[in-house]
Amino acid sequence: MPVTILIVDDHGAIRRGVRAILEAHDGVEVVAEAATGAEAIDLAAAHKPTVAVIDYALPVMNGSQLTRRIREASPKTQVLVFTMHESEALVRDVLAAGARGYLLKSDADQQLVAAVDALSRHQTYFTSRVNEALLAHYLAHPGQPSDMDVxxxxxxxxxxxxxxxxxxxxxxxxxxxxxxxxxxxxxxxxxxxxxxxxxxxxxxxxxxxxxxx
The missing domain is CATH 1.10.10.10 (Winged helix-like DNA-binding domain superfamily/Winged helix DNA-binding domain)
Structure with missing residues (x-):
């Protein structure tokens, strides 16, 4: 069975780049693309992808909100947040929302395939610049709210x-x-x-x- 992927980014060039990187590898199939959170939720419900690769900074609905909604629509879908922002606050936020991976767009060429592979096997994958102690704490306490959950x-x-x-x-x-x-x-x-x-x-x-x- 191929690893199926939903790509969510409001920039078409980014979506095309992610698709090209992933589909260059056997066993990976991009089944849908979305430019907005609302589209992504509908597509996640319809396709039940193995992994959703989502941008954090989407209009109307940000990455943590979308992570929750995708997990509701397709509980088995693993979410990889794919962002230009290197921020511990965002890492805490997406972990609390249910994401299992966090990757910087600048690391895409080297790490995107490895990240998708890890999530498809129900493992976590976080960009190497994420503080290891922070990651360990939030993986051990997945229900703990983040600072922004006020x-x-x-x-x-x-x-x-x-x-x-x-x-x-x-x-x-x-x-x-x-x-x-x-x-x-x-x-x-x-x-x-x-x-x-x-x-x-x-x-x-x-x-x-x-x-x-």
Whole structure:
């Protein structure tokens, strides 16, 4: 049986590059590509891939949120977060969400195939620059929340959209929820984070890689 792959990245060139690297090896089949989190969830449910290779910095839904949703849609799919960001906070976040691998895009040529192979065998794979003590701690305590888990998944979606420049009304349309619900989540998030302005909320989102600076 081939190792089946779902690639999720909002840049077509990245998706094509990942596909080319993986499909150059026997026994690996890319079954689907997605540019957004919503597409990825539907494709994961439809194809049940062995491994999902996902970018962290996606619009609307970031990598940790998508990891949870993919694991819900296809529990046997192993998630490899593939990112340009070298950040212990992000590693903690994706581990808590259920990812089993974390690889920097700069390491793709040398390590992407090895990472996918490890995850397909239900092993973990993390870029060598991840702090080993941090990794060991979170693998030993997979249910322990990360620093960013003070927010609910919906609150984080609202924070990300606001930080991307959407108004509360636009965010309500994007998420298909009421304007009042968006404003409630926005207020709750700002209260939990101890923030009083939208500018501070944007800085929080950038600092925690919910959006690109």
């Amino acid at each position: 927010l609910t998944a919906r609150e984080r979606e609202v924070v990300q959209l606001i930080a991307e420049g959407q108004s509360s009304k636009q965010a309500s349309e994007t998420l298909a929820i009421s304007l009042k619900t968006v404003e409630t989540h926005r207020a709750a998030a700002m209260h939990k984070l101890g923030l009083s302005t939208t500018a501070a909320l944007v800085r929080y989102a950038v600092r925690n890689k919910l959006v690109e600076p």
